[in-house]
Amino acid sequence: VEGQEADFIQSSLEGVKPVDITELLEEFDAEESKYVLDLLAPQVGAEVVIELEEDLQGRFLTIFSSEEIARYIDCLDSDDGVHLLNLLSISRREEVISLLENEEKAGHLLDLLRYDDDVAGGLMAKELIxxxxxxxxxxxxxxxxxxxxxxxxxxxxxxxxxxxxxxxxxxxxxxxxxxxxxxxxxxxxxxxxxxxxxxxxxxxxxxxxxxxxxxxxxxxxxxxxxxxxxxxxVLDVITEQAEEDIQMMSGISADVEEDDTVWIISKARLPWLVIGLVGGLLGAKFISLFEADIALVPVMAFFIPLITATGGNVGIQSSTIVVQGLANSSVFRDSIFKKLIKTFLVAVVNGIILAIIVFGIVIFSTSDQTIATTVSTALFSVVLLASFMGTITPLILDKLGVNPAIASGPFITTANDLLGLAVYFFVAHQLYGL
Amino acid sequence: VEGQEADFIQSSLEGVKPVDITELLEEFDAEESKYVLDLLAPQVGAEVVIELEEDLQGRFLTIFSSEEIARYIDCLDSDDGVHLLNLLSISRREEVISLLENEEKAGHLLDLLRYDDDVAGGLMAKELIxxxxxxxxxxxxxxxxxxxxxxxxxxxxxxxxxxxxxxxxxxxxxxxxxxxxxxxxxxxxxxxxxxxxxxxxxxxxxxxxxxxxxxxxxxxxxxxxxxxxxxxxVLDVITEQAEEDIQMMSGISADVEEDDTVWIISKARLPWLVIGLVGGLLGAKFISLFEADIALVPVMAFFIPLITATGGNVGIQSSTIVVQGLANSSVFRDSIFKKLIKTFLVAVVNGIILAIIVFGIVIFSTSDQTIATTVSTALFSVVLLASFMGTITPLILDKLGVNPAIASGPFITTANDLLGLAVYFFVAHQLYGL
Missing domain, CATH: 3.10.580.10 (CBS-domain)
Structure with missing residues (x-):
């Protein structure tokens, strides 16, 4: 593209599928891309633009004239056309629509603009037979x-x-x-x-x-x-939803991609990190209540990460199973009561096995019966409580109309960290008779 | 179904779509379902069976005779037929194929059985024009x-x-x-x-x-x-892949659903819980090296959960962004070097902000400059290291041909817990001059 030999570009892009041209353009800057797009037939150019990532589309639209945008929209299905229009300011939208050659399409677009883009009206195209x-x-x-x-x-x-x-x-x-x-x-x-x-x-x-x-x-x-x-x-909606759920589970609060700027990525990651931080500070405050215990029996502090990590893992596992169950909704799902009973039984099975393993290893390596009993009792209780939290939180969020996937992420981990600490120090304090 | 009035069942299911009948049957036991299926036309029955969940299909196939299975497969497309055959033992497969009326279909099925079900040959149907x-x-x-x-x-x-x-x-x-x-x-x-x-x-x-x-x-x-x-x-494949990735991220090691038995769910959840446990025990061992420090300065123990939780959260965020980047693979992605630089910059931004917040709050609430410096320095280092781990692990797994989504789960959390503890106690030990 450097040399900008128009003939060469035109001939080498002939027969290449629009989506492949799109991938190429994503490597260029806006000016270079516009140069290439201008060389393409409007029909091809329109399909190239519609396949671009949304933030790139936005950048392109600012350097195109309204006439050029109208020419592209003339070549697109109404659902794709309305997608481009939605990226423009309201006054510019009207200008572009007034410039369309196809009057029927202009009517279609005005019609579609009325719908939110997450309902059937916003997904549909007017073109049909x-x-x-x-x-x-x-x-x-x-x-x-x-x-x-x-x-x-x-x-x-x-x-x-x-x-x-x-x-x-x-x-x-x-x-x-x-x-x-x-x-x-x-x-x-x-x-x-x-x-x-x-x-x-x-x-x-x-x-x-x-x-x-x-x-x-x-x-x-x-x-x-x-x-x-x-x-x-619909395929695109499914893929987007899955990505969104995964990002939510990982505590990323906006739809970011690897290609975004450092600042956008940092900003999307910060909120949950700060919430996690506040959780950690509350945890520190809580542990400080047991300062005297720890000074006397420092071994108590050794198992803090074990307890919090297990609580986090169990909570995320439980909530994921519940969230996926909610997604595959069916009229005849288990009642909430049945779900809780089942979660309880699974937690008992896993809790007993983990408690036995930990008791065995701690007793074997320290011969300290009090700490072995403390850790395994606390671990068992934490598995039970974390399962309960992990099950009930997404169900409550779903009832409140919030995407329950948010509960599978840092939220559950943070809550279960605190819960785990409380159980652990309570048990330790009792068993050590401090 | 209790009364088993055949006429009533037949008339009430008339015109109901097969997939809706499937949902009904999933509430019945195998015997009841078979009774209902026998009342349906083979074409409808076949479509009902193919929509069932796989473990239910397996259970049904055991109570059906080979003739009945053959009659259903005669009504199905070859890709669905081969799916049912794959659930049968090899000897039973041959029996069913020999019982098919449609010889062309029998040939198709023998052909398709040769392919693994996760390659194009296993997804395709022979029916086409x-x-x-x-x-x-x-x-x-x-x-x-x-x-x-x-x-x-x-x-x-x-x-x-x-x-x-x-x-x-x-x-x-x-x-x-x-x-x-x-x-x-x-x-x-x-x-x-x-x-x-x-x-x-x-x-x-x-x-x-x-x-x-x-x-x-x-x-x-x-x-x-x-x-x-x-x-x-393909839609089904996409949905399955997304569910699998999410389960992997939550540390559930087999494809389980809410409806599975307590034992199956417990078994799928146990492996990662045990790995987390081992990580926790290693962490305990590690902290025990600083037993004397903790006895002297118990406040050191207060911030253990803060450090490990932040390390875990940062690691999962980083790995999720990398894994999603890998999934949207394109020829022209950023090089690994560029990815690492970017990760590093994002980590620096987030690390500085988090460190300042923590320093402020700890100084304000304890007026203890040493612990505030220790926690904020350790936190900053942990954010950097956890980002690096979260970025590099999925990239390495991907190169090794392992699904990188596994790295976004308990694996990263456990690794980062240990890393966080090491950094934290190293910094504390230095700053306290112990």
Whole structure:
């Protein structure tokens, strides 16, 4: 790109898939990238831009003129177009929309801008093929011919009545196999899944995954066909959700990536570190209550990390199992009571085994029966309490409408550290008779 | 189900989607479920069984006769059929295959059984529609008519030469829009993605997600079309991988679910708890080296949990960012050197902020300058070291071919606990001049 030989770039990018060009551009700076993009056909350029990471898209949009953005959006499906518009300021949005050549698309975009991007209305695209139930297959094929240019992947033709109310769908396969004069009304499948515009994206994902759907029609409250959600968009939602949950579990509080700046990454990591710090300081305050004990029996201090680490590990394990159970929600899940009983039994099994191991090793290496008893008793209690906390916290958060994955992270670890210390020093204080 | 009124069950399940019947059955015991399944048409029953969780499927297969299993497999796509066969013993597999009515399917299944289930060959189904490049659209539609019964979703027609070598594909949309006498050779798209049978499922997922594919053809080393992988199978792989990574991060060593028995869950949780325990015991051993110091300055013990918790949190944050970076692999990622520099800078920023906070609070509450200096110096060093460990461990594991997600879990926490203790007591010992 240094030499900027336009011909060379053009010829070498010919036939390369847009997403691969995107990967290349992510290595360039904005000016270089714009130079390359200007050399590409608008259709290809638009697909390259839409595949870029969101922060890069934002940077690009600032150096493009409104005309250029409009030209790209003209080439994109409405769901991708609205995604770009959402990155612009409101006044610039209107300018871009007014510059669109395709007036139908402009209308679609204005329509879609009304929805939040985490509900069905925000995921859907307006491009789809619909047919009136009174049409024949022949008429339907003509219509496909007319509409097909705007619709990349057809999957199914949606069947509507005279008021655009969604009745069902006909698969392309069925259209190919049917006789030209068959009426749509006679062959369409009326037993189909659909969602209303305000349904949350998590539910959309669940429905599409459960019923193995490639596309899901979206209707308004009166059943009018508004758009459709395709499987590729849902795939992205699933991947994002999984990444988000994992970041939440690791105590990273914003959606960061390796490529972000040092400052953005530091800022995203700091909140939970500070919370952990406050937990640690509370722990220090708590241990200080037993200063006299420790001065007399310093061996007490040796097992602090053992107790806190086990509490943390057990808590995270428990909460992860509960969180995943909540995610695979089903009507007939175990009741909370049954969950707690089970958690309790698992904790008892693990707690007894760990306590025996620790008792054996401590007795063997120190021959100090008091500390062996203290550590193993405290460990057993901590496993029980940490399991209980790890189970109950995500359930409570879920009831409160908070993403329960947050409970599998530093939150549980910090809480269980404190809990573990309390149990340990309480037991030690009693057993040593101090 | 108690009363077992067959008519009532049959009528109430009519029109219910198979996956919903599956959810119902998961609440019943095997005998009750078999009673219900026997009342359903084989086609519906087969789909209900394939949606069951794997351990339930295994239990069902033991109470079904080989004839019944064969009848179900006759109704299933080859990829689902082979999944059921894989749950049977080898001798029973052969018996079931010999009982299949559809001989073509029997051949398909024998073919698919050869592949591991985590490579492209194990994900693919043999059902697809292919057309010779010399055919006309008319001939192609006739062929679709013939083959369509076996293929649930068509997506594209694959174009092959006389030796079954994959040349490209034609979308159904294109077939509908083309003239009857057009030759396939003139309209097919030759620039398509394909994978060989031995490609790992992770790579299959990446390709399909990157290029937004609904179906991906699978070829053998000589380019012969062997089968195709559809997006719904890939969706399941993605979800499974995400769940697996999260479980690995939480120190759960086998794929367990809330519904599993107490013993299975306990067993899956124990290994990492024991490793954490051993880490804790090593920590105790280490602290015991400073027994005299603690007896003199018990305040040293107060901040043990603070140091270990921060080390653990920082380590998990770092490793998560690295692991997610590895997952979104791209040719042009930052070099390892650049990653380490960045990690170092982030650690310095966070370390300084945390150290200042801790110094302030400790000085304010204890007026003890030595302990404030000790804790903040140790904390800063621990943040640096834990970041380094959290970054380097997943990179090394990845190079060794181990799933790097394992490094984001108890492994890092345990290692960083020990590292944190070492730094802390070393610093304390120096500063107190003991």
């Amino acid at each position: 619909k047919a009136n139930h009174n049409w024949t297959i022949k008429r339907c094929i003509e219509e496909i011919r007319k509409q097909a240019e705007n619709v990349q992947k057809i999957y199914s033709v949606y069947v509507v009545d005279d008021h655009d109310k969604l009745l069902g769908k006909v698969s392309l396969k069925r259209i190919i196999l049917a006789d030209d004069n068959t009426k749509i009304a006679d062959i369409y499948d009326s037993d189909i899944a659909m969602v209303e515009t305000f349904v949350e994206e998590e539910e959309v994902v669940q429905i599409m995954q459960k019923y193995d759907l490639d596309a899901l029609p979206v209707v308004n409250v009166r059943g009018k066909l508004m758009g459709r959600i395709t499987i590729d968009d | 292919k057309a010779n490049h010399n055919w006309t659209i008319k001939r192609c539609i006739e062929e679709i008519r013939k083959q369509a019964e076996n293929v649930q979703k068509i997506y594209s027609v694959y174009v092959v030469d006389d030796h079954d070598k994959l040349l490209g594909k034609v979308s159904l949309k294109r077939i509908i829009l083309a003239d009857d006498n057009t030759k396939i050779a003139d309209i097919y798209d030759s620039d398509i993605a394909m994978v060989e049978t031995f490609v790992e499922e992770e790579e299959v997922v990446q390709i399909m997600q990157k290029y937004d594919l609904d179906a991906l053809p699978v070829v053998n080393v000589r380019g012969k079309l062997m089968g195709r992988i559809t997006i719904d199978d």
